[in-house]
Each structure stands twice: as C-alpha cells, then as structure tokens.
Amino acid sequence: MEKPLFPSEYMRITQGYNEGTHKNSYAIDNAGKDSGISEVYAPFTGIIKKIYKTDANEVWLESIDKVEYPDGTVDYLTMLFAHDNNVEDLFVGKVIKKGEVFYHEGTKGNASGNHCHMECGRGKFSNSGWHKNAAGYWSIDNGERPENCLWIDDTIKILNNFSYQFKKISPPPVDNSDNNKEPVPIPDDEQKEKPDEELNLKDILTFTAPKTDLYGVYLKENQKLIIKELT
Numbered sequence: 001m002e003k004p005l006f007p008s009e010y011m012r013i014t015q016g017y018n019e020g021t022h023k024n025s026y027a028i029d030n031a032g033k034d035s036g037i038s039e040v041y042a043p044f045t046g047i048i049k050k051i052y053k054t055d056a057n058e059v060w061l062e063s064i065d066k067v068e069y070p071d072g073t074v075d076y077l078t079m080l081f082a083h084d085n086n087v088e089d090l091f092v093g094k095v096i097k098k099g100e101v102f103y104h105e106g107t108k109g110n111a112s113g114n115h116c117h118m119e120c121g122r123g124k125f126s127n128s129g130w131h132k133n134a135a136g137y138w139s140i141d142n143g144e145r146p147e148n149c150l151w152i153d154d155t156i157k158i159l160n161n162f163s164y165q166f167k168k169i170s171p172p173p174v175d176n177s178d179n180n181k182e183p184v185p186i187p188d189d190e191q192k193e194k195p196d197e198e199l200n201l202k203d204i205l206t207f208t209a210p211k212t213d214l215y216g217v218y219l220k221e222n223q224k225l226i227i228k229e230l231t
C-alpha cells in the first residue's frame with residue numbers, strides 16, 4: 001500500500017495553514033528549491049478529477065487506491081494543487097503514477113512568486129471538490145493537516161518545514177544476520193573455480209533481461225554473480 005510522499009524534492013513552506021489567505025484551511029504553500037519553478041511529483045498514484053483553469057489552474061488528484069496515512073489509518077486521499085502556469089498536458093481522467101512529475105510551481109492566479117499551493121482532503125473527490133470557507137477562501141473538502149496525510153523520506157531536503165512534524169518513512173531494515181558468523185574455511189579443492197557445467201543449477205537464479213538496459217541486483221558478501229549471454 002502506498003504511503004503518500006511530500007510532493008517536492010525540497011520542502012520550503014512559505015505560508016502555513018490557518019493564516020492569511022489560508023485562514024480556516026489546512027492549505028500550505030511550498031516554494032521548493034529556490035525562487036525558480038520546481039517540479040511537483042505525484043504523492044501517490046492517482047487520477048485527475050477536476051481542473052479549474054479560470055483561476056489558478058487548480059488540479060484535484062484522487063488516489064486510485066486507499067493509502068496509508070502517517071497515523072496508520074487507511075483511506076483514500078485527494079489533493080488540490082494550484083498556481084502551475086500551464087496545465088495543457090493534463091485532463092480529467094488522466095492517471096498519474098506516484099513520483100511522476102505532473103505539476104509545477106508557478107504564479108497563475110493570486111500568487112506572488114513561484115510556489116505550489118497544496119491542500120490534502122481525506123477520502124475521495126466528491127461534488128465540486130471544494131467549498132468557500134468561513135473566511136471567504138475556497139478550500140478542499142474534508143481538509144486535513146498535510147503532516148497528517150503526507151510522509152517524507154531521505155530524498156526530501158527540508159529547507160523550512162514551518163515546524164510541522166512530518167513522519168519519515170523508515171528505510172528497509174539492513175540484514176546483519178551473517179555478520180556474527182565465523183568465516184567457514186573452504187577446502188582447497190573447492191576454492192578452484194568450477195567450470196560452468198559443474199555449477200549446481202538448482203541454486204542459480206536465472207534472469208533473462210527482456211531488453212538491453214541497466215538492472216540492479218542485491219548481492220550478499222561472497223556471493224558470485226555471473227553474467228552470461230544466451231547463445
């Protein structure tokens with residue numbers, strides 16, 4: 001199950017929630033690496049439900065499946081993004097894969113300086129996707145604090161988190177199970193390289209590359225990798 005990831009390589013929040021134009025909402029503005037236009041990645045695999053071009057090119061992205069929230073709950077998540085200057089490549093119904101660049105910072109609409117306005121709403125997109133709140137600003141339905149919806153990981157550089165505590169996705173555990181074992185001496189005759197035909201085929205992982213490309217493989221200490229071209 002996907003963990004929704006903060007959608008920018010650089011977290012530099014320039015306006016927090018419930019202040020100024022974000023009054024009565026959990027909207028945040030992220031200005032990315034610098035004053036230029038940073039890319040916005042899809043936080044989860046989702047489908048575009050609405051594009052509102054007459055204002056700030058607002059785009060609603062709804063998760064295809066339920067996602068895992070940082071508090072462990074499981075639900076759909078819908079996000080609203082605003083200010084990209086050009087959304088001509090997007091359309092309602094377009095599926096965006098997690099991590100794909102699909103949006104950019106910009107200044108479309110009421111924005112001073114390039115940034116991406118983003119809001120999280122728990123659950124699926126419904127009705128118009130937003131409402132005019134008590135302060136007179138349009139905000140996403142079922143709005144939630146971004147740190148209660150989005151995770152971070154080691155790839156995200158934190159320049160300003162506005163003191164919001166985002167939960168980190170822990171890296172996969174390192175397998176140390178072989179570290180404490182005494183090395184087993186190998187008898188002389190087994191140290192010699194065996195010719196191919198003597199290799200024990202049942203212990204061999206066979207992987208045929210479907211196309212010419214780079215592939216990654218995880219090797220343990222002393223494991224041997226033999227690359228062989230099929231003839």
Ligand SMILES: [Zn+2]
Pocket residue numbers: 015021022027028029116117118
């Ligand atoms: Zn904003």
